[in-house]
């Protein structure tokens with residue numbers, strides 16, 4: 431079975447940050463940011479110090495999901511150097527590439543440029559002490575990913591996918607990217623999002639809209655850990671849109687689902 435404990439950060443470690451976990455998906459729109467936001471909140475509820483770095487240059491949605499869209503990081507002096515101070519909500523520190531672009535403006539980032547901006551958000555930011563810094567990566571496996579992966583000391587990666595075939599094929603490519611020799615980032619596991627739908631009036635029924643057990647089966651095929659599944663739930667979408675991650679609510683099945691996969695991750 432894959433290792434449970436995270437390996438030590440190799441290369442240029444960042445003082446104060448214990449683990450940097452990349453959250454990736456092959457395909458866009460599978461719920462990578464939603465899962466990142468809810469894992470962050472869950473880790474914080476477990477007592478860990480958590481930060482989220484939104485590196486999704488194509489559509490940074492973390493500021494909306496944490497209701498910090500209108501905020502901007504301030505400058506603070508740390509040891510005589512000016513540093514960016516992450517904004518904070520729900521006990522989670524947040525920096526996003528979205529804070530540095532104009533609203534409604536499409537920005538075309540090239541790999542090295544994106545990597546440079548992200549490097550600044552990691553190395554020139556006042557994150558303080560963190561147990562986990564989650565990095566919400568852009569979807570796909572392009573040269574931007576290579577730049578990011580080669581310049582940041584990433585401890586491990588989590589891959590989110592729906593059980594749909596086109597998403598699975600891309601998730602598989604994502605895992606292959608992390609396992610590539612020049613990158614060599616341990617894959618901590620796979621998460622199945624939008625696993626099934628249960629209508630309120632039929633609480634016993636599960637409808638496998640995107641297919642059944644796709645991510646679970648893929649995990650076995652490629653010898654990766656299956657971390658768990660999140661169903662398709664309207665309130666999860668709504669909570670994201672209003673900037674209050676669903677996992678903040680106690681005694682719900684979503685809280686439990688996120689707790690289970692987060693516990694498997696750490």
Ligand code: ADP
Pocket residue numbers: 455457458459460461462463464465491623624660661662663664666667668670671
């Ligand atoms: P990605 O980061 O992969 O592009 P998002 O997290 O932005 O995907 O999710 C895409 C859309 O799907 C968002 O509107 C989000 O609220 C919704 N969504 C994600 N996961 C679920 C889920 N399990 N149930 C319902 N809606 C979801």
